[in-house]
Amino acid sequence: MSNKNKIEPMEITFWGTRGTLPAPGPQFSQAGGNTNCTELTIGEHTIVFDAGTGVRELGSQLAAERPNQKVHLLLTHAHYDHVEGVPFFAPFFIPGTQVKVCCGDLDGSNSTEDTVLDLMRRPYFPVGPSVFTADVEYVDLKANETFKIGDEIEVITLPLNHPGGATGYRINYSGKSFACVTDTEHVVGEHDQSIVDFIQDVDAFFYDCSLTDEEYPDFAGYGHSTYEEGLRLQKLANAGMLIAFHHMPFRTDEELNKIEADMLKSDNPANMIAREGYSFTL
Numbered sequence: 001m002s003n004k005n006k007i008e009p010m011e012i013t014f015w016g017t018r019g020t021l022p023a024p025g026p027q028f029s030q031a032g033g034n035t036n037c038t039e040l041t042i043g044e045h046t047i048v049f050d051a052g053t054g055v056r057e058l059g060s061q062l063a064a065e066r067p068n069q070k071v072h073l074l075l076t077h078a079h080y081d082h083v084e085g086v087p088f089f090a091p092f093f094i095p096g097t098q099v100k101v102c103c104g105d106l107d108g109s110n111s112t113e114d115t116v117l118d119l120m121r122r123p124y125f126p127v128g129p130s131v132f133t134a135d136v137e138y139v140d141l142k143a144n145e146t147f148k149i150g151d152e153i154e155v156i157t158l159p160l161n162h163p164g165g166a167t168g169y170r171i172n173y174s175g176k177s178f179a180c181v182t183d184t185e186h187v188v189g190e191h192d193q194s195i196v197d198f199i200q201d202v203d204a205f206f207y208d209c210s211l212t213d214e215e216y217p218d219f220a221g222y223g224h225s226t227y228e229e230g231l232r233l234q235k236l237a238n239a240g241m242l243i244a245f246h247h248m249p250f251r252t253d254e255e256l257n258k259i260e261a262d263m264l265k266s267d268n269p270a271n272m273i274a275r276e277g278y279s280f281t282l
């Protein structure tokens with residue numbers, strides 16, 4: 001922090017809330033069509049959870065308003081909907097900007113750097129990450145690792161139940177906390193105790209609410225969960241606001257509004273679905 005005694009607000013903005021595939025079209029426009037990307041800003045530190053298509057517009061804004069800064073890009077995993085915006089993230093192309101790309105263990109990849117190299121190679125992409133002109137550092141995270149950003153921001157990681165692996169992140173700063181829990185699959189009738197512990201007393205968290213309990217049996221094994229499971233975990237963990245995240249590409253605004261209305265029947269009147277462009281402060 002530039003001023004050690006100053007407590008900065010934790011500002012969270014959704015740039016992409018869609019899972020699996022982008023969803024253009026008027027029936028999806030309130031929640032937005034871009035894939036996973038969430039910005040968390042604390043003072044001079046910018047933390048970005050995932051680089052789906054939403055990261056392109058975030059990158060443009062960062063380049064225009066906050067060039068030459070440090071960006072921490074925390075990837076949950078390398079499925080397309082979480083990384084397809086990586087080659088289009090403007091801070092990678094600004095000399096003097098520092099971008100730290102962090103990712104946990106993934107099946108079939110030796111390192112975070114390999115993950116990005118594989119994403120940006122022929123025949124899938126025309127150029128490799130050697131085109132980046134920023135100061136890019138790749139960090140390999142281990143499951144259940146805790147590390148610091150700056151002197152005061154604590155980041156805790158959690159391995160999630162997802163094909164190929166995925167990592168959850170919890171940010172603790174100055175008595176406030178926010179957790180990113182996507183993508184993960186639950187076991188019907190059981191609760192993932194590691195997630196309950198991870199989100200214990202958190203102020204707000206977003207959770208993989210791709211599905212409903214009714215839909216889940218048709219999608220078992222794909223690595224996703226339901227908003228009802230999110231509500232159950234919230235209660236068990238005494239967690240604050242639940243934000244339904246990773247909307248399926250077929251989920252219309254009308255359907256999401258119904259899900260949100262159901263989520264508001266719970267004990268927490270602040271529960272909501274994630275909508276692209278929405279910001280809030282903790």
Ligand SMILES: [Zn+2]
Nearest residue numbers: 019020081183
């Ligand atoms: Zn996903």
Ligand SMILES: [Zn+2]
Nearest residue numbers: 077079162183
């Ligand atoms: Zn995934």
